[in-house]
Amino acid sequence: MARIGAELRRQDFIEATVKVIAEYGVANATTRRIAMAADSPLASLHYVFHTKDELFYAVYESLINMPQPTLEHVPAGATAAESVAQMLRQLVRWFAARPDLATAQFELYTWTLRNNPEMASKIYAVSGEATEQAIARFSGSQLDKAALTTISRLFINLFDGLLLSWSAHCDLERLEAETETACQALELLVASY
Incomplete structure (x- = not known):
């Protein structure tokens, strides 16, 4: 049997954790169930991630980083307001195409907020x-630090709200319409700077 490197195994465990959380919820995402979903011995999971909190944090980091390449497709010559709105559109579409990831993100954050507020923060x-870094890349030097902070907070709130609403109504057309409304609001805010 070929040995699998720790980094590859790490990613297997992260992906398995997302699947298990999406299917069973965080409360039922046992390390045994996660190891089985990753087709790996339980000892390997505990070798790569010493605690469940460490595993959950790695999952969340992965959920933050996964869609980043999608955000690179902002049209050249777009204003800062247009760029930020396009980023929101792309991020919502990316997660809408991967509902398990959206579900896992909500489940995990809510559980973390309740059980480990420090990690949630x-x-x-x-x-x-x-x-903030993604918005700064696409808006150039048009926005100062205070504006970036304000815009990024609204961006996150709009994104989370859109996906939470979609998880309740499961209507992609409605999600797109609501996303467009959110993008208009975001564009107005960014343009005000």
């Missing part, structure tokens, strides 16, 4: 920083 801060 850290996750929110990391999400905010990643969003």
Whole structure:
């Protein structure tokens, strides 16, 4: 049997955790169930991730980083307002095409907020920083730090609200219409700077 490197195994466990959380919820995402979903011995899971919190944080980091390449497709010459709105459209579409990831993200954040508020705060801060950096890349030097912080917070709130609403109504057409309304609001905010 060929040995699998720790980094590859790490990614297997992250993907298995997302599937298990999406199917069973965080409360039922046992390490045994996650190891089985990754087709790996339980000991390997505990070798790669020493604690469940460490595994859950890695999942959340992965959920923050996965869609980043999608955000690179903002049209050249777009204004900062158009760029930020396009980023929101693309991010919503990316997660809508991967409902298990959206479900896992909500489940995990809600569980973390209840069971490990310190980690929840850290996750929110990391999400905010990643969003600020992405917005800064596409808006150039048009926005100062205070504007970036305000815009990124609204961006995150709109994104989370859109996906939460969609998870309740499961209507992609409605999601697209609501996303367009959110993008208009975001464009107005960014243009005001």
